[in-house]
Amino acid sequence: MSRILIVEDEKHMLQGLKDNLEFEGYEVDVAYEGQSGLEKLLNNRYNLVILDVMLPNISGFDICKTARKEGVNTPIILLTAKGEEIDKVVGLELGADDYITKPFSLRELLARIKAILRRTGKTDQIGSKTQIASIGKLSVNFKNYEAFTDEKAVKMSHKEFEILYYLFNNVNNTVHRDDLMSKVWGIDYDITTRTVDNFILKLRQKIEDDPNNPRIIHTVHGVGYKMVL
Ligand code: CA
Numbered sequence: 001m002s003r004i005l006i007v008e009d010e011k012h013m014l015q016g017l018k019d020n021l022e023f024e025g026y027e028v029d030v031a032y033e034g035q036s037g038l039e040k041l042l043n044n045r046y047n048l049v050i051l052d053v054m055l056p057n058i059s060g061f062d063i064c065k066t067a068r069k070e071g072v073n074t075p076i077i078l079l080t081a082k083g084e085e086i087d088k089v090v091g092l093e094l095g096a097d098d099y100i101t102k103p104f105s106l107r108e109l110l111a112r113i114k115a116i117l118r119r120t121g122k123t124d125q126i127g128s129k130t131q132i133a134s135i136g137k138l139s140v141n142f143k144n145y146e147a148f149t150d151e152k153a154v155k156m157s158h159k160e161f162e163i164l165y166y167l168f169n170n171v172n173n174t175v176h177r178d179d180l181m182s183k184v185w186g187i188d189y190d191i192t193t194r195t196v197d198n199f200i201l202k203l204r205q206k207i208e209d210d211p212n213n214p215r216i217i218h219t220v221h222g223v224g225y226k227m228v229l
Contacts, residue, residue, distance in 0.1 A: 002047040007037030034058025068095035136207035167227040177224040
């Protein structure tokens with residue numbers, strides 16, 4: 001699920017955006033002013049940031065500049081007030097990915113968000129398409145959260161499906177534990193790498209012919225996991 005941070009001091013607008021983005025299936029975090037917005041951006045992982053320019057304490061431009069300087073490459077959409085043409089240019093030069101002028105239509109903003117997420121390849125969402133995958137002993141229908149072995153239903157938790165889906169979408173590539181944690185649990189959850197490892201053990205028991213000698217979900221020591229199919 002894509003996580004979006006909104007930094008906006010107009011509470012009405014913030015709440016409206018938050019509600020609408022959540023309705024669209026995004027996970028939303030918010031900040032009401034610049035300082036906390038910058039801190040959230042530096043300390044968390046988001047797929048996208050919607051950043052108002054005129055903010056108390058630290059402006060959107062400065063947040064953008066500081067974040068880029070600190071190596072944060074999360075896509076940023078700036079919200080600028082009408083007529084701030086020069087500021088738009090400045091914003092893009094400071095490392096923003098797009099801008100939108102207030103007042104804007106929600107539909108336009110959603111289109112920009114989708115375009116950016118598509119570009120950055122973070123739109124993977126379980127259930128977004130029908131997909132029946134053959135993974136080891138399992139046949140998995142990700143859309144319906146169903147798994148079978150020899151036509152018999154196999155019980156799997158929601159999280160197990162999500163982990164499996166993420167690995168499957170990155171098949172033959174190493175997936176970092178941190179990425180798995182932030183993608184499947186979201187960054188606010190206080191989970192440990194051990195939790196992830198335990199889920200992997202459970203999945204192996206359902207997938208692998210010999211769970212102690214896995215051939216599908218490989219451990220990449222010190223990094224994470226790799227699904228090989
Ligand atoms: Ca403002």
